[in-house]
Amino acid sequence: MLTALQTCPRHLLVCEKSSFLQERSRHSAHVETHYYNYCVSICLPECRLLPEKVKNIIDDFGSYYLVKNLPVNEFLTQEFNDRFLKKGLFYALSYNTRIDQDNVAAVLPTGKLILSVNKDTYEEMGLQGKPSLYSGKKAIRYIVTIDLSDSSMSPDGKKFQRVKWALTEKKPLALDFLVSWDPLDNSEQPSIQSYYSKYVVKECRFQVNSNVSRDLLCPVLKSDELHGKEGTSCSASEVFEWLGAISNEINCNNESNSFISSFCCPEPSILVEQAHVCTVTGFITPTKIQKLVKQLREYFNEPKLSQWVSIMVHGFADSPVSWRETEHGYFKGGENLYSFVIFNNEDYWLQMAVGTYDGCPP
Known part of the structure; x- marks a missing residue:
């Protein structure tokens, strides 16, 4: 043993x-x-x-929402940044994904996209990351952190273009996500359902x-x-x-x-x-x-x-x-x-x- x-x-x-x-x-x-x-x-x-x-x-x-088969690259758009990241606290966590076996993703309210992926996915993406702390001597999982609110992630920047290419063409990732958003003020704000209307969105009650x-x-x-x-x-x-x-x-x-x-x-x-x-x-x-x-x-x-x-x-x-x-x-x-x-x-x-x-x- x-x-x-x-x-x-x-x-x-x-x-x-x-x-x-x-x-x-x-x-x-x-x-x-x-x-x-x-x-x-x-x-x-x-x-x-x-x-x-x-x-x-x-x-x-x-309520909170379950968005089905949502491509991870949807979090890279300027529209997403303007509508949600700049106007409130946005939370997203991949659903029905196992941290020890599957590719897992999350968007923090700080504006950072966290990817916990297996070795094959990491090598296919070609993005810079670090080995998981829990992989042992031989890395089998990697953590990739992308700051969506960083100035280098502007649509015209080289870094943005590389990340977009990696997650759109090189290794597209689409997962089910639990999503919630707390706006900073009470003014009229876009809803999760309307923003992701082209995907299957389920409203969930507590x-x-x-x-x-x-x-x-x-x-x-x-x-x-x-x-x-x-x-x-x-x-x-x-x-x-x-x-x-x-x-x-x-x-x-x-x-x-x-x-x-x-x-x-x-x-x-x-x-x-x-x-x-x-x-x-x-x-x-x-x-x-x-x-x-x-x-x-x-x-x-x-x-x-x-x-x-x-x-x-x-x-x-x-x-x-x-x-x-x-x-x-x-x-x-x-x-x-x-x-x-x-x-x-x-x-x-x-x-x-x-x-x-x-x-x-x-």
Whole structure:
């Protein structure tokens, strides 16, 4: 058996506590640079009905789109740059493509086109790139980054002509893309459907699932004891694991010596009468997550029985990037998920994120 198969992937759990009121609070930057998200789970202890303001934000998520068989060279046009890149935050991610086997593409809101391709495609394209971090000693995949907003990518430039030739004639790539766009202002803007009218475009709605647990054991977490204190509070890592379990509706009311499942709520814990978990799935942009975080901050403006609420965000497993432009570590335990725990005192927040040593958040 190969040595790599005998060892578990290395994971990093990064925890950071701060206040939303601090000038250097990094919560916004953390959300904004995790571009591709497919699932958001909100946990509200001692809550039966989803607060109306939170529900309204989720209802206003609108739609995202699936564009079928879209040529990658469509992102190179000046019209695309003028209509979308200059007037908002554009997100595109190839759909039903496997990062370990297929050619994968993404357009970042920064205006960069990321291609993660196999060796044959890379050699056929003839564009400059770099070997994937996860190819091993012999490169089998390559990463090509094209800055669509760079001045050298003007239609009259030699660089633009070479890239266009490579993706139009030399090695045309056409993939299905999930697409979303957040305009910078509320003025009348072109729609995704009208712009890509010559292709098959499917409008997709977000799926919302709510679950209310009764008599739930909930771990005790204190903002000033992130490492936990015996008999007083649980550690952040224990709470992170518990949040993952309840967001997937896994029963935690087990005994540690149970034959069926030994997973149970960490101690110390308290019994809450009810807890509401709301999960939204789809192509979720950071702008939407920012609105949810902002609303959860206001959740404690009125007295509540709970000491904290949380929001957990999952990235796509086959995205070519995790945070910023960091390559997603598919082969080395490349989970790209994070959670915020928002406390009811002093506007504190706790960030917990998982990644690899190459793909973890800042």
